[in-house]
Amino acid sequence: MDILIDLNSLILLIPIIINLGLGIFIFFTNPRNNSNRLFSFILFLISFWSITFLLFLRLKDPNLALVFRRLTPIGSSLIAGFLLYFSLIFPESEKKPSFLWKFICFVPGIFFAVASIFSPLMITSYTIENPKFPFIGHPNLGILYDFFTVYLISYFIAFSYNLYKKYLSYSGNEKRQLFYILTGVGITIFLAAFITLIMPIFGIIKFFTIAPALTLIIDHFISLAMVRHGLFGCKNYWKNIGFITFGIIIGIGIIACILVGRFDFIFTFIVSTSLIFLSILIYTADRNNGKNISFTLISISLVFWNLFTFMLKYLYADPTNFFWLKSINISMVFVPALFLYFSKVFPYEPKKVLSLEKLLIFVPALLLTLFIITNKIITGIKLIENKHEYMVGWAQPLFVGYFFIFFSLAFFNLYRSLKKSHGTQAIQLRYIFFGFALNAIIGLITNLLLPTIGITQFILIGPGSTIIFIGVTAYTIVRHRLMDIEIVIQKGVIYTTLTSLIIATYVFMVVLSEQLLKRTFGYNSTLVSGLVAIIIAIFFHPLLTFLKNTTSKYFYPKHYDYKKVLKEISHKIAIQIRMDDLAKLLASTFTKIMHTSEVALLILNKGKARYISVPIEFSEGESKYKRIEIDQHSPIANGLKTTKDVLFDDEIKSEILRLQALRKKDNPELLSLLDIKEEMESLGGSLWVPIFSGEELTGIIFLGSKLLGDTYTLEEITLLITLAKHISTAFENTNLYEEVLSIKNYTQDILDTMPSGVLTISTEGSIITFNPMAEHITGLITKDIIGKNFKNIFSPENPISLTIYAALNNKCFTNFEANIIPEDKESMPISLTSTLLKNSQEKITGVLLTITNLAQIRSLKEKLKQTDKINALGTMAASMAHEIKNPLSSMKVLSQLLPLKYDDKEFRGKIIEIIPKEVSRIDRVIESLLNFARSTAPQFIETDINKLIDKDVKYFYEQAKNNGIKITTNYAELPQIKCDTDQLTQVFSNLILNAIQAMPEGGELKITTGEGQKIDSTLCGIKITISDTGHGISKENLKKLFDPFFTTKSAGTGLGLTISKSIIESHSGTMEVSSIQGKGTTFTINLPLKQKI
Template identity: 30%
Template structure:
């Protein structure tokens, strides 16, 4: 549509050239341009809305009529005037049906048999247009001053009767609608339209008809149409006659732009004449002016638009700017509940909306559930929509805002019963992840196309944030499952060690139980039994407790954990496996290590992975040295430094940069998850993990964990 407006701007300037020296024609040119602009803009911004379509048709017909009168003022020969009036006068004939159609739409009566009446009125207008081509309504072309005008005959009265009939019938629907409307805003809409139409009809049709009959009456039609446009424009701004408040803003912008373009052209011509001595109309001057205008047009339009917004539409500018700024910050909000609260509250408070809520899709129940709502209305808080419900189907089909003001009053009762007037879909990757529902504005103003466009931009950012959070939640669940799988994998690797730890006490218990029957009366035997069997049972219970503790899921609450205790428990678990592989495990821990802030089960997983890797790195046997000591780190602060070192073959240089990447492994049967999960756990604890290795001299993994800080009173 921008091309349409640009053409309109230059056409206005072109028409102004011909209007020079004929002041009576200027008002008609201005009226034609204004209505052409209104027709194009209203239609392009609401072609699916009946009242917008009807208003666009009316504006187009008014533009043709005023353009036909403008042409008569600038055409200087009788023959040309005759052809012109036959070509463009149909705009006047189609005024009657277009006025009737718009009045029906404004009164919300454009249904059923009334629509058939609209078809009849347009058919009559088409028949009158055909008669006009034969000269049926005129008695020749007469000279009036410097111009030529048709002298209308008595047959022309039929067209006035037609206009009065359909206009009067339309007013009947307007008056009837006025009586049943409860909304103050809608009553004001009808008042302003009636006032503007009356002025336009009286000044335009009456004065022009008398002028056409030969009476000395100043033709006020163009001025009447301009007054009509001003009154309707005021109604648009003050009482939201239609969703076209933005038209006024655009009209001011393009009017200022037209004057600026003319000014730039004049300056260019003046400079060219002063420096190069060229004349206006010279091809070089015109080309130079065109180039200058082309270069400055877009930047100039942006600057004028900003100035108009701040000067004439400050309230709109303020809340549009506020919400635009907020939309840029949405994706940085990580707490989903906070996002819902800020999103709904910001929109409802900034735009002064009665109610707002947000609904998010729950895949487990296949429903859209209310997650946040302004106020404590239990009915809204419990509100749900299924995938088969009409609002959801409409949003999935159209992927655009659902403005209930543009639909029949009987449609979408689930929304209307709860006071919802606008639904903004939350769509990401062509999937409806949720929706924002808003009630009416406190001012009773309608939602403009710019309001909806802004909210759609906001919803796009919100949908991305919601999808990111849901993906993060799934990733956390997957990571949790991988952590658990890694633990079980480690336990599987140490199965023989665990079997040995369990087998020894069971063997002792079995031996004593087999001898019990034969030596029950042996006092010494019973004393040994009483001393040894409970110890073996305690030992067995300790092994099983360690096994259960290591395998169970851990919480995310950090507590003071003693590293020495963790290493001691793992040391007991790995002893048999190490001996079986001819590996010596050496433990060197400081006497009084400070506790670290950690989740104990996750630390066990970290060190189990590192010890397991060290043992598996020495198939021919060797030595694993585990050491822990208090230290200080320039980045972390006070730490406990734990080292797990082996004297195996070391890590290949080409693998050093990739060992912590998920699914990278140098083992034939490895998963490549152990070190990746280890690094993630250490980082989640605010620590760091480092690796040192030289081919042939083994590898050393160093874990640095922050010391648990005791809160000061």
């Protein structure tokens, strides 16, 4: 029974360790993720649940049976609630259930846990069948236990239902993850509930304690989901879990050694297991590589050497049985041959070693193996003076000579390769040479020479010295990239050490507590094991950090904090906006951290089709910034584009030697590498790091050799590759900055040459832009007002201030005319136009204000107006000559006939009738001309335009009625305007009269007033339309309608519309006409509300 208890304890120990380790792994994969935190806690609860079963199983005191039996429901009661909560938030890890759901999930479980510990409501008593083994018995269940069973079943059903619903609605990875969780947890819950809940009800309790082992089903499915579908964001799962497994194997092996009392085997077990693990890692790194294969076989041979030597020394004390001795010799006989072969393929592996060379290397080992089996090397063991001595055969000298000759040749090959190598390969060779040499010397002395003369007590030292071989190999892999698995080994050291420490601590505390409690209280207890598990969980992360720091210091004596450096320099890179500043930052960083002799940052100059180093001056100690440039299609540039990876001179040279060994001189890859090597040697760089923007190689980081003589490590290269990605973003920022600067300069040039003043004001009122013309107009100096608030520069009554205020309140103006008085100058007429500035999100960022000096424009307008008048007068003079000449001609004829027909009464009557008419006609022409020429300045007063028009309408009402014309008016509610009422009355009267005269057969006259121009919802003017339904005006006549003396009426002077348009323009308004022959004519007048002073 004790054996069964121990076996069952070992079975329970496995889920405890695995669930604890898996929970820690999931938690630290992403500690901020709710799903990771929650599920890792579920695994911790499963470990706790298993511990309670272990405690109950190993209980020796019957008086404590009830106490420990009541502990077993605690874990399951809490697990059910946590699983339900997990089903609510997974896979939406950011989802936060309501307080009610949290209450439903957690409170019942806590209630049943507390009830189980502190009351008989769950388990009232426990009946023991065998006092020697208290766990064999029957619990007497309380009134709550049935509710507890219902609670567990219902919560597990709810958990399964929630995940199943999500499984149906999701797709892709999430769907597959849900399937694995649902399947694993579902199977485990069903079996565990059946064993722990259903079977005890029917009195079947013999399988009760194996229930926690069923949680390995969960672990299996969760592990599959993590490996295949990235559950919980886990990456490189097998790599990391492999080290954890290795640690678990070490821990379980140590436990087994302790249980069977073989403490002397612990060291051999650790060394052998480490060699096996190392050989697996190296072989899987490149299983087709000769150096990896030979190194793996050497490691396996060393494993058998360790195990067979231990068996010879301790398991079989009878020295006459030399089976294990021959096994040792067979395991070691191939090591020299394999080492010699390794020395020929490391570090540069040719395609194949010649067949003759292979025969010369391995045939001696095969012959010696035959000699060992046939007892030609060791014939037996005899006892002489209480000492065991080996009886050597005739082949013993050959055996010893073989070892010395082959090891000598191997070391000679390594030495010769060392002389040819440099950089990383040279360092690797030095460490390999040292590790093998030290191990070989110790092994040859303790296990070959000394046993020959009868000294056998040191035979375990030789196999044990392989720990040196393991350590040197691991150090070389991590520090100098041996066989490209350095990160694997470094993490392996951390995780293996951590797992082994956890297990060793656990076992030590359990054994210590058992022995201590047994001597003190007379019973065995593993209560301490639960506390130890909690302590391990608490101290896991600090211990992990300590091991990381320790391994980093050991493997990297001059190591720097990779993440800290990356964070600091990435932040600095992100804020660089000038290319020269970025180049200085990189040069300073690389020389300080990596101690590079030379550094340069090359950027693509598309115009020159070359990569050119940013021109800066930099020098720090022996380090310097190098000025170089290469063609866009040079070997280095093409190599970087093709590989999308760094070009490292050590790796280039190694690859060249490897390809040259293949004896294919025309190999395109070899030719390309030779070109790259030649260009790198001409420029002197050791490392070239590409900077890509999308698929385009936009830049290159150039680094020379290190001042300290060492080579670049993988961590440093990884740092450079990561920084290159940040630099790519910085390139985009600097290019954007250059573009913005170019646009700014371009814009500034435009502003400086604009004929109008330009101001930009922020939403807070600060003046941002103030161009030279704005200086000229306002008399202010740019440097004195930039950045200041406009309220402190312009008075509140200043039109500029008023316009800015209005714009900031969403009221913009276009060509708003006003007057300002600059310092020491006369009043200046200006035109103001304001516009709101908005960003891409349509958010207002400021105001743009343009100021135009109208003084010159008005002067030009006056000159133009005078010119028009002169031209008009010329036209009028010609027209007037025609208009006056006709009546004068009539009068001349009459005056000439008067003497002849003076006595003619009828003739005299015609003279009396015609002459006054012609004189009146001449008088009207002259009067109209005088009115047009005077251009009397209007006298502006506030006027209701509707009343003014209506007065004229009433005046012509009867005349219109008599002509069958209907007058229709539509007056809008308008504010008063400033105008000259007499002049506008003249305009309206003229237009109404013309309309009446255009409808001799009657019609309709429509007069409408309404709102005119608006600026940002602010009314700035009114509109008046006067329409008739008369005969209309032809297109030819429309063009001449406002010309002086143009008329289509027999009695008209042709100056009415000319004068009307002149009056409207003097009111800063416009008059427009549209007409369709046969349908009518419409005159449209636009007038401002206020007149400019």
